[in-house]
Amino acid sequence: MLREVHHAFRGLLRRPGYSILVIVTLALGIGATSTIFSIVHGVLLRPLPFSAADRLLMLWQRAPGVGVAEDWFSPAQYFDIRERVRSFEQTALVHGSNVTLSGDSAEPERVGALEVSSSFFDLFGIEPLLGRALSHEDDLPGAARKVLLTRRLYERRFGADPIVLERTIRVDGEPLEVVGVLPPLPLDADVLPTLATVPVFDLVLSLPVEDPGRTTHGSENYNVIARRTATASLVEMEAELLNVAEELVKDPESLGAGLSAGTEYRIGAVPLLDQVVGPVRSPLYLLLAATAVLLLIACANVANLVLTRAASGHREIALRTAIGASRLQILLESLLPSVVLGLSAGLAGLGIVFPAVRALRAAAPPDLPRLAEIEVDLGVVAFTAAVSLGACLLFGLGPALRVSRVAPADALREGAAAVRARSLFRSGSRYLVIAQVALSLVLATGAGLLLRTLQVLQSVDPGFRAEGALTFRVSIAGDRYQERGARDRFFELVFERLRGTAPGAEAGGISMLPLTRGFAWTDFTVQDQSLSPDRDRVVADVHVVTPGYFEAMGIPVLAGRSFEIDDDSEPPIAVVNRALSDRFWPLEEAVGKWVSRRPEDRVTIVGVVEDVKHYGLGTEPRMTVFFPYEAYASRTLFGVVRSSKSEQEVTSRVTEAVRALDPEVPVYDIRPMTERVGASLTRQRVLMSLLLLLSAVALILATIGLYGVLSYTVATQTRELGIRKAIGASQTELYWVVGRGAGRVLALGTILGLAASLVAARFIEDLLFGVRAHDPVSLLSASLGVLAVGVVATLVPAQRAAAVEPIRALKEN
Numbered sequence: 001m002l003r004e005v006h007h008a009f010r011g012l013l014r015r016p017g018y019s020i021l022v023i024v025t026l027a028l029g030i031g032a033t034s035t036i037f038s039i040v041h042g043v044l045l046r047p048l049p050f051s052a053a054d055r056l057l058m059l060w061q062r063a064p065g066v067g068v069a070e071d072w073f074s075p076a077q078y079f080d081i082r083e084r085v086r087s088f089e090q091t092a093l094v095h096g097s098n099v100t101l102s103g104d105s106a107e108p109e110r111v112g113a114l115e116v117s118s119s120f121f122d123l124f125g126i127e128p129l130l131g132r133a134l135s136h137e138d139d140l141p142g143a144a145r146k147v148l149l150t151r152r153l154y155e156r157r158f159g160a161d162p163i164v165l166e167r168t169i170r171v172d173g174e175p176l177e178v179v180g181v182l183p184p185l186p187l188d189a190d191v192l193p194t195l196a197t198v199p200v201f202d203l204v205l206s207l208p209v210e211d212p213g214r215t216t217h218g219s220e221n222y223n224v225i226a227r228r229t230a231t232a233s234l235v236e237m238e239a240e241l242l243n244v245a246e247e248l249v250k251d252p253e254s255l256g257a258g259l260s261a262g263t264e265y266r267i268g269a270v271p272l273l274d275q276v277v278g279p280v281r282s283p284l285y286l287l288l289a290a291t292a293v294l295l296l297i298a299c300a301n302v303a304n305l306v307l308t309r310a311a312s313g314h315r316e317i318a319l320r321t322a323i324g325a326s327r328l329q330i331l332l333e334s335l336l337p338s339v340v341l342g343l344s345a346g347l348a349g350l351g352i353v354f355p356a357v358r359a360l361r362a363a364a365p366p367d368l369p370r371l372a373e374i375e376v377d378l379g380v381v382a383f384t385a386a387v388s389l390g391a392c393l394l395f396g397l398g399p400a401l402r403v404s405r406v407a408p409a410d411a412l413r414e415g416a417a418a419v420r421a422r423s424l425f426r427s428g429s430r431y432l433v434i435a436q437v438a439l440s441l442v443l444a445t446g447a448g449l450l451l452r453t454l455q456v457l458q459s460v461d462p463g464f465r466a467e468g469a470l471t472f473r474v475s476i477a478g479d480r481y482q483e484r485g486a487r488d489r490f491f492e493l494v495f496e497r498l499r500g501t502a503p504g505a506e507a508g509g510i511s512m513l514p515l516t517r518g519f520a521w522t523d524f525t526v527q528d529q530s531l532s533p534d535r536d537r538v539v540a541d542v543h544v545v546t547p548g549y550f551e552a553m554g555i556p557v558l559a560g561r562s563f564e565i566d567d568d569s570e571p572p573i574a575v576v577n578r579a580l581s582d583r584f585w586p587l588e589e590a591v592g593k594w595v596s597r598r599p600e601d602r603v604t605i606v607g608v609v610e611d612v613k614h615y616g617l618g619t620e621p622r623m624t625v626f627f628p629y630e631a632y633a634s635r636t637l638f639g640v641v642r643s644s645k646s647e648q649e650v651t652s653r654v655t656e657a658v659r660a661l662d663p664e665v666p667v668y669d670i671r672p673m674t675e676r677v678g679a680s681l682t683r684q685r686v687l688m689s690l691l692l693l694l695s696a697v698a699l700i701l702a703t704i705g706l707y708g709v710l711s712y713t714v715a716t717q718t719r720e721l722g723i724r725k726a727i728g729a730s731q732t733e734l735y736w737v738v739g740r741g742a743g744r745v746l747a748l749g750t751i752l753g754l755a756a757s758l759v760a761a762r763f764i765e766d767l768l769f770g771v772r773a774h775d776p777v778s779l780l781s782a783s784l785g786v787l788a789v790g791v792v793a794t795l796v797p798a799q800r801a802a803a804v805e806p807i808r809a810l811k812e813n
Helices: 002-013 016-045 075-084 119-124 151-156 162-166 211-215 234-250 272-312 314-322 327-363 378-404 408-413 416-427 429-459 484-499 549-553 578-584 647-661 673-680 682-716 718-726 731-767 776-802 806-810
Strands: 056-063 068-071 088-102 109-116 146-150 168-171 174-182 203-206 223-228 266-271 469-475 506-510 521-526 538-545 557-560 573-577 594-596 602-609 624-628 636-642 667-672
Touching: 016 272, 016 327, 016 378, 016 682, 056 272, 075 088, 075 223, 075 234, 088 119, 088 203, 088 469, 109 119, 119 223, 146 151, 151 174, 162 174, 234 266, 266 272, 272 378, 272 429, 272 682, 272 731, 327 378, 429 682, 429 731, 429 776, 469 647, 469 673, 484 506, 484 636, 484 647, 506 549, 549 636, 557 578, 573 578, 578 602, 578 624, 602 624, 636 647, 647 667, 667 673, 673 682, 682 731, 682 776, 731 776
Parallel strands: 109 203, 146 174, 538 624, 573 602
Antiparallel strands: 056 068, 056 223, 056 266, 088 109, 088 168, 088 223, 146 203, 168 174, 469 636, 469 667, 506 538, 506 636, 521 538, 521 594, 557 602, 573 624, 594 602
């Protein structure tokens, strides 16, 4: 066997051009496939790094009757679930928020924080690096709040000084004892959705729930995470959750806002891994399928090269068969060079994977879950080896079988040219090129559909003008802002100063900016409306805004007016969006109507504004009610400034305006609104770019394959072409001889590719927006592109055929 391997190596070294072409072609396909697999493996297939991760569950309230797919829980609902569901061995209550860290020598800063029950540590199997975790006593009413630092904050702000465990730090103005330091944790907004607009957290706070919160339902702002017992079945767990839901629905006050208005209420349990990776599962599998198609095209290309090389060696194989070599020996000897080439290509492909993974991690959307888990590990290496061996069989086995079936008498009797020509046409080279054309068209169509989707999304009117708007966040904390009036006055002065940055400048604030991950909603009664016999309330989003916000964001006021500086909280007023107005009244009649959360609290509508794409450019707007900031005076706002000044100057003015009023209030998350809009399209843009790249490589490989087949055809038909020219055939007729065969290949490949594209497009419908899966523009553009590339691949062989000299051609054997 070693002798045969040595012989295979020597044979390949004698043909370096052929060997390099095969290795490079395969390495592209193998490297691309393994690169995408490394992402799929790290994001989708690798278990979460927690104890018994396969039994961890995220719980949700669901009320399909009012369009609520997922809602969080209140602490009282958490206690109901913890006490009644025996299928859970552990449950934890978690709330994510932004807090202001101050009180030491460093500047005050806004950081992410988790408020958790003590069971959180056992649930996730977290052990502190220093100090202790939270205990059951820290959950009890009246317990002093404790805080743990992440290692990142411990090193960055406190210089890794262990004396910090003996100190208190101020969190939102409240002095809290530091009891521990945590290791790096793979927990973010994808794992814990209440983090919402907090990308990462640096503090973990205890969560002592006081007595009213333990029994009074409300404040549905908490994640409930559970771990199912090893012995409980999914059926048992779901039955227990259904029982809890049925108990809660008996008392509407036990449910979240608006959920009691639904015709159906239940508690859902989602495996934590599905919760984390659900939104990206389809796009990643799509990319993996696309790279698999590219690998198939590469294998088809190499199979053509192997067939061509095997055709020239038929006579030698026939001689060896005639003197006694068995068919199995011939098969193995013919397959061995392919195995050597495939494994060499696998090593080269693995060399591509390392830099490609680094590049993709750098280019990946920042909100891609488990980004840090993407790496080239043993699993990826094993996958690459398996793909390499599979590629060997794909491109090598067919030609080897064809060679092993050569009849010695036929091969010895015929000329080499005749054998080569018949081998090409009868053993399937053209069919391989047809497959390449078809598969390339599938990739090109998918890329075209995503390109059209991105174009549609970029042309969508978001309901606001992003150009010229600078956004930021401000959070105030401490006893100084305990009273609503103090908070109201602070933000009023901030935005008043920002309006003075330039003539015509506008500034305002909102509780949750469009295209951020947070949301808030509640249920309302609407004037003069009977919604249905079983419910008389409607669910709508709720936002708190300051005067000047709609103007600063460029949101048109369609009827009535927006909020004004001299508005106060009495009498209560609101502005609604077009979606809510159109649902119940003609636009002009909405002004003056009322909505109400409770019969005694009617809120008069003073204006109607245009719908805003709050949750994404591809998401339909929800009904929304805007309340004036004076009525709620929350501690955190997103600010918006629209000014003729430069972005740098406006950024400086924002910081100055806030610090002039209170130097301990941090300003953070300063970004142009255009950047936020662009970031919302990052996933679609990256996916489209990768598919375009893969389809371009596929077209190049298909072009090379078609060119190779046609060139070889011309070479084996030189005598025939010379005779045709000698008896008077024109150049056009010689072009036609070559082009006719290419045309059949391209036509059949395009027809099969269109049929395959129509089927494949159904699997990406969820990724499209404003474009049908069978979009004729995308199908036609991809088809014309593939045909154009095929024509280019035909030109050089056709020109060579037309230039054949009759005398020279007649001398060919």
